[in-house]
Amino acid sequence: MAGMNISCAAQLSGVSAKMIRHYESAGLIPAVARTAAGYRSYTPEDVHRLAFIRRARAVGFGTPEIRQLLSLWQNRQRPARDVKRLAVEHLQQLQERIADLEAIADTLSHLISHCRGDGRPDCPILDSLAAEDPEPETRSNRARRRQASK
Amino acid sequence: MAGMNISCAAQLSGVSAKMIRHYESAGLIPAVARTAAGYRSYTPEDVHRLAFIRRARAVGFGTPEIRQLLSLWQNRQRPARDVKRLAVEHLQQLQERIADLEAIADTLSHLISHCRGDGRPDCPILDSLAAEDPEPETRSNRARRRQASK
DNA sequence: ACTTGACCCTCCCATCATGGGAAGGTTTAG
DNA sequence: CTAAACCTTCCCATGATGGGAGGGTCAAGT
Incomplete structure (x- = not known):
């Protein structure tokens, strides 16, 4: 219903408006709906996805890893193994x-x-x-x- | 006497030719002599300076700090205090x-x-x-x- | 001498995450 | 109706590093 503005989505998700647009152009998030005037309009789900990205970045994942994490997240049939492998690889890089x-x-x-x-x-x-x-x-x-x- | 080519200077200093040009444009090293054809020509002193930069980078100093380190290095009257302060600040950042x-x-x-x-x-x-x-x-x-x- | 391969030059582009800012359109409250 | 507060896109910068294109130069072998 009430789609929200980008700055509202930014506040709720904790991701800056600048970065939201960036993630969109990077393909981390699908292009969201637009109002007649061309304003982006976000649903709570979009915001949830953005917050997911923020948390993933907060533990140091880069764009390609986040892309994979998102697709694993979406996929109800994912094996936890795949997620764990991703995380372990990332941890090893961190430790290096x-x-x-x-x-x-x-x-x-x-x-x-x-x-x-x-x-x-x-x-x-x-x-x-x-x-x-x-x-x-x-x-x-x-x-x-x-x-x-x- | 024998000024050397950039790739020779690169090998001797351990800094890639690419980065040598970069440091020059960034002002970390003064513009070196050129041959008639426009080739850069390096003296052993230039190479020494480049190796200094390489070692400074190897301990994690960034461009602005290296700029300061270089000027302290050149200055025979520097107080060791200044060098130490720079290093300590950098160490704190590393530890953070x-x-x-x-x-x-x-x-x-x-x-x-x-x-x-x-x-x-x-x-x-x-x-x-x-x-x-x-x-x-x-x-x-x-x-x-x-x-x-x- | 001429060709060839190994140099060199200057630009431009990309990475990665982030922000600044300009130029211009929209919405909303006073 | 206007002014503030939004929004849009596009460009630029960071910092260290590399890739590559397009084009000039030098040295060695034929």
Whole structure:
């Protein structure tokens, strides 16, 4: 019945109007109904779908994964296995990113702890960045090796 | 003397030719010398600077921070304090991102552990994403609160 | 000398999620 | 009837990175 405006749908779903249009153009949500004047008109179901997307994004899923999640959600016959596999893969990616960031943070805090940080110019942080030889263990390093070993 | 080609500089510095041009247009490195034909010509110093940038990026610094690091590096009179402050701020950001990702990963692995993942369709992961009410603790949540409390 | 392959150049486009903003039409309350 | 508050589409920007097209250049082999 009462279709609502995009800004109303935005408030109810917690997704900005900007992003709602974006998701529509990205095909995450089907094109909704329009009023005579061309205004988008949302049903509560549309809003529910948008909120689903918001929550999926909040746990870090990207557009392609969300697309799959939505289709699994719609499908009453889905095997929970498929959902779980998707989630586990995503979790592994998250854990990789966390490990990468932690390695970086460790390197950095190591450097920081060796820097007196007073008014004098000598600083092991800059020294390390300027170092000729040693290539420290970094994300891009390991990513490169991962690539190479594929 | 022997200025080198961009691909040579790329190999020596570990920065792709693509990114070298990019850093130049972004102003991270001054425009280098050109041959008569317009080819960029790099000195060992240029390469050193590029490698500095690569290492700075490897510990996660972004363009603006690297800009500052480079100018501190050039400046023989810099106080180590300034370098350290930059690094500490960056480390804090890293730790925030790590905490955010860990919160997400925790939520996700919690959901996963409750999903049998067999051939049947009921799945707490989808249920949670479709949930009407409870808004789980997420990065965007806290970021929003941080914004709001500023 | 001439061809060929390996370079180099500059632009443009795409990613991913998000927002800013302009130009212009619509609706609604005063 | 007007002004505010909507709505629409389209373009641009972020940040790091790569792909590719179209076109010029250089070095080595014939």
